[in-house]
Amino acid sequence: MVQAPVAPSAIVPATDLAAHAIAQIQRAGCDYGDIRVCTYRHQSLFAHDHSLGQLSDCEDSGFGVRVLWEGAWGFAASSRRTLAEVERVVALAIAIAQGSRLSQHHRIRLAPVAAYQDEYITPIAIDPFQVSVQAKADLLLTLTDRLLSYGDRGLKKAYASLRFSLEDQWFASTEGSHIHQVIYRSHAGFRGTAIANGDAQSRSYERPPLNRGYEHIDATDLLSQVDRVAEEAIAKVHAPTGPQGEPQTLILTPAHLYLTIHESVGHPTELDRVYGYEANFAGTSFATPDQLGQLQYAAPWVNFRADRTQPAGGSTRAYDDEGVPAQEWYVVKDGVLVDYLSDRETAYRLGQGGSRGCAYADSWASVPMVRIPNLGLEPGPDGGSHTATLAEMIADTDNGILIDGIGSFSIDQQRRNFQFGGDAFWKIEQGRCVGMLKDVTYQASTTQFWNAVDAIGPASAWEQQGTRFCGKGEPLQIAQMTHACVPVRVRNIQVGRV
Structure with a gap:
């Protein structure tokens, strides 16, 4: 059955959803319970040769509830952020845990943890989602164009990519924790492929995926690596095969x-x-x-x-x-x-x-x-x-x-x-x-x-x-x-x- 979308005005704040879920879990007498209310944003850009081959920018939001009932786990989740849906999902998670208990061979127990009320946000200098798509695409195409400038020497394919993510999570548990975390991640890389004598060999370079903002992309560093990567891809396709055995x-x-x-x-x-x-x-x-x-x-x-x-x-x-x-x-x-x-x-x-x-x-x-x-x-x-x-x-x-x-x-x-x-x-x-x-x-x-x-x-x-x-x-x-x-x-x- 397809559910009707929830009107924006009906979406309940994450803190209220969490409080409602925890209260219901406690009333039900569960051993333990928690809820994560999350919003994710992912943006990816890919350039292939002289064109931008793919652009995606998506956002996803919902909540997941875990309960421990007589030593058995139950989990349920939903994208509908309403109080009524929280009640339904908590009840479903409990029912799943009760069903799991019937066939479980041992009782699950948890190592202790203190309760925390805290907030954490990844330290960043530049929000990657505030940088224009045009600027990002221009960087990728500059990288692939420069790689393909080695075409007369055999470098025939070029690829470049940028990826960014944002995770906004509220966590609450029956042990008293209320934690808000916002995590940013950024990643960039490119690859050139040389072709010769019936063979194709590639060479790559990455700005490793790290929890940083757009400052991590560092266009100067990326562009400074292009000539080396191109030269090594060309040398590699003409190189002998490594030793065997x-x-x-x-x-x-x-x-x-x-x-x-x-x-x-x-x-x-x-x-x-x-x-x-x-x-x-x-x-x-x-x-x-x-x-x-x-x-x-x-x-x-x-x-x-x-x-x-x-x-x-x-x-x-x-x-x-x-x-x-x-x-x-x-x-x-x-x-x-x-x-x-x-x-x-x-x-x-x-x-x-x-x-x-x-x-x-x-x-x-x-x-x-x-x-x-x-x-x-x-x-x-x-x-x-x-x-x-x-x-x-x-x-x-x-x-x-x-x-x-x-x-x-x-x-x-x-x-x-x-x-x-x-x-x-x-x-x-x-x-x-x-x-x-x-x-x-x-x-x-x-x-x-x-x-x-x-x-x-x-x-x-x-x-x-x-x-x-x-x-x-x-x-x-x-x-x-x-x-x-x-x-x-x-x-x-x-x-x-x-």
Whole structure:
């Protein structure tokens, strides 16, 4: 049945909707309940060659209600922001929880959290939605036109994009929290494709997705990278194929390494995957709780730290979608697995005193789940025996490959074994980059790979790289996070087909 639209005058303020929902949940006697009232705006522009190929600007608004009834979850949502609809949705969520209770094998309990009344807004200098579409389109077309100026040398296709999002959320819970958060995100990138000898190869550049305003786009930086990207795309299409079936020393830049961190450290330490609650998209995990504090995940000089407070980080906010404050903590310390990424449910099961604040839903119509926060590789200490700059790593390598940017990847259902490609590759001989390669992939197991790291970049090489498109769950949800890191060198990694 199609519902009639709600007149703007009938739309109830988020605070009133939240108060009405919480009062009804409490009257019903639920163990716990919360409501998120959300408005999202997403704007995307794509240029393809000499034209603007796509422009979208959409807004979406609604609310979602979660209740815990005798240890069972119920969730329901609606886009109709009226008091009557809140009553209907709360009743439906309770009915779903009661139905779930009949077949549930164990009672869900939640780690404690204090009540908060707070507001958080992403610090920005320029509101991206106040910048004209014309100015944005002009930037994209300038980028693609300049890339295509290399057409006589074989660069035949050019792409450029801008993406912006705004998330305005009100959260309230039966524990007394009332939290308002406004999150801005901005992202830009471009790609050129060269064609020669029956082959096509691309090279890309990104301003990584970050929680910043339009100031993050930095047209000067984008335009200054065009010539390099074009030259490297052309060199790549004429380059020889990488070595096949032999171990190599790899030097990996932050623009490449962030995805390896994401897939082989981030997802395996999501506690819902560890417990088998979530198994879509290459879940569950080999990093089981019996190995906590024992598993030598990486070399002793390797540390991975989660940080939801990181300035401009892709998952930075003041509270997660259960009202848990943002925090920072080690997941891998001195190479050992010491903690996980948790929400209140999984934290209670693990026996932790509180959640790590990793619950997130990508929509008012989505159920919060454990999502990777900003999770990064710490730089090597100044003067450390395994600390080296990128130039020093190259100079100290007799035979190896330098990899930049991301390409194809795959990883098994336990997150043990993986394969990664990249966007650009250079052969290293006798301490020098001697030319580009193409079609390079490497394979390893997670713990083998991270234990083979023998050099880590210093703090001066730290970069905020990350992804705006992490898919998880069914129905699919999308999240963003930053994996700040430094270059690393990894020894004896299998490259190419065996």
